[in-house]
Amino acid sequence: MEEQEATVRNINPNPASPSDEAGPPDASSIWARMAWTHLDAVRRRAPLVQCITNLVSMDIAANVLLASGASPAMIHSINEIQDFTPKADALYINIGTLSAEWVPAMQAAAKAALEANRPWVLDPVAVSASSYRMEACLELVKLRPTVIRGNASEILALSSACRISGAKGVDSAHESIDALDAAKSLAKSSNAIVAVSGAVDFVTDGDRVISCSNGVSMMQKITATGCAVTALIAAFVAIDPWNALKATASALAVFGLTGELGMEMASGPASLRMHMVDWLYRLNESTVATRARLSERS
Numbered sequence: 001m002e003e004q005e006a007t008v009r010n011i012n013p014n015p016a017s018p019s020d021e022a023g024p025p026d027a028s029s030i031w032a033r034m035a036w037t038h039l040d041a042v043r044r045r046a047p048l049v050q051c052i053t054n055l056v057s058m059d060i061a062a063n064v065l066l067a068s069g070a071s072p073a074m075i076h077s078i079n080e081i082q083d084f085t086p087k088a089d090a091l092y093i094n095i096g097t098l099s100a101e102w103v104p105a106m107q108a109a110a111k112a113a114l115e116a117n118r119p120w121v122l123d124p125v126a127v128s129a130s131s132y133r134m135e136a137c138l139e140l141v142k143l144r145p146t147v148i149r150g151n152a153s154e155i156l157a158l159s160s161a162c163r164i165s166g167a168k169g170v171d172s173a174h175e176s177i178d179a180l181d182a183a184k185s186l187a188k189s190s191n192a193i194v195a196v197s198g199a200v201d202f203v204t205d206g207d208r209v210i211s212c213s214n215g216v217s218m219m220q221k222i223t224a225t226g227c228a229v230t231a232l233i234a235a236f237v238a239i240d241p242w243n244a245l246k247a248t249a250s251a252l253a254v255f256g257l258t259g260e261l262g263m264e265m266a267s268g269p270a271s272l273r274m275h276m277v278d279w280l281y282r283l284n285e286s287t288v289a290t291r292a293r294l295s296e297r298s
């Protein structure tokens with residue numbers, strides 16, 4: 001824990017540098033520098049992230065974590081939770097391909113993470129698809145996730161715990177701004193940081209709201225990009241657990257930026273996916289500091 005607290009101190013961005021002849025940086029550049037500081041810390045510390053994630057997303061989530069500098073472990077057997085979960089720096093649970101066998105493993109892992117004082121992150125994929133899925137997800141929310149990240153339809157459905165949110169499948173039928181009040185309400189009722197993704201991503205603790213406008217719409221044409229960014233959030237929260245709001249916003253900005261840079265070279269979703277992983281590996285300080293678009297909504 002001492003080591004984690006030291007990291008938090010290191011991550012707080014220093015807004016004004018005495019040698020900065022251009023004057024103090026504006027608020028958006030402070031946020032952008034914070035995103036770089038988080039990515040740099042992930043690269044230096046290589047957090048171990050246990051993922052209990054859907055079968056569609058396993059490959060892209062593991063590759064995104066590796067490219068960021070984190071260490072992924074796709075371990076979901078209930079027989080391994082007791083030994084392994086306390087060793088991980090963060091846990092990621094995604095209900096995308098839920099099965100009767102996985103639900104107890106997810107619950108056991110969330111409990112083990114809580115007991116070991118490790119952050120854990122929930123992706124409520126298609127939470128309104130069935131009452132089984134909704135009930136499993138509500139049980140997980142009771143186990144106090146550090147962060148919940150979903151698209152607008154998922155956050156709307158989970159927040160109101162309605163059976164039908166208007167979503168047809170795993171994709172969103174809503175704009176992220178439509179889910180902002182629901183995200184705040186969910187954050188307050190669950191005590192989690194809630195992120196709602198879309199053209200603009202919003203991250204809230206129920207009061208503060210950070211918005212991120214990085215990303216390209218083609219990201220929606222790659223399956224499991226949402227799952228992958230939630231995995232990345234777990235890695236960022238692992239290295240700054242006491243600032244989960246900021247760590248989550250940083251992860252969304254970094255991931256969105258890889259989409260923008262990747263799109264300059266891609267000819268469609270498949271090559272965009274490849275370029276995003278490459279850019280995540282290659283991103284440097286000046287690119288993140290100048291192109292991450294984060295701000296706090298007043």
Ligand SMILES: Nc1ncnc2c1ncn2[C@@H]1O[C@H](COP(=O)(O)OP(=O)(O)O)[C@@H](O)[C@H]1O
Nearest residue numbers: 151171172197198199215216217219225226229
């Ligand atoms: N219209 C859009 N423009 C730019 N980026 C987007 C857009 N829609 C989604 N994204 C980005 O794609 C990633 C996945 O978000 P989203 O599609 O909302 O999640 P999911 O795949 O879970 O439905 C996020 O990083 C988000 O910022």
Ligand SMILES: Cc1ncsc1CCOP(=O)(O)O
Nearest residue numbers: 054056096170224225226227
């Ligand atoms: C297509 C699909 N079906 C079940 S999980 C899944 C992947 C969902 O990924 P994302 O939520 O990132 O779009």
Ligand SMILES: [Mg+2]
Nearest residue numbers: 125151226227
């Ligand atoms: Mg999703």
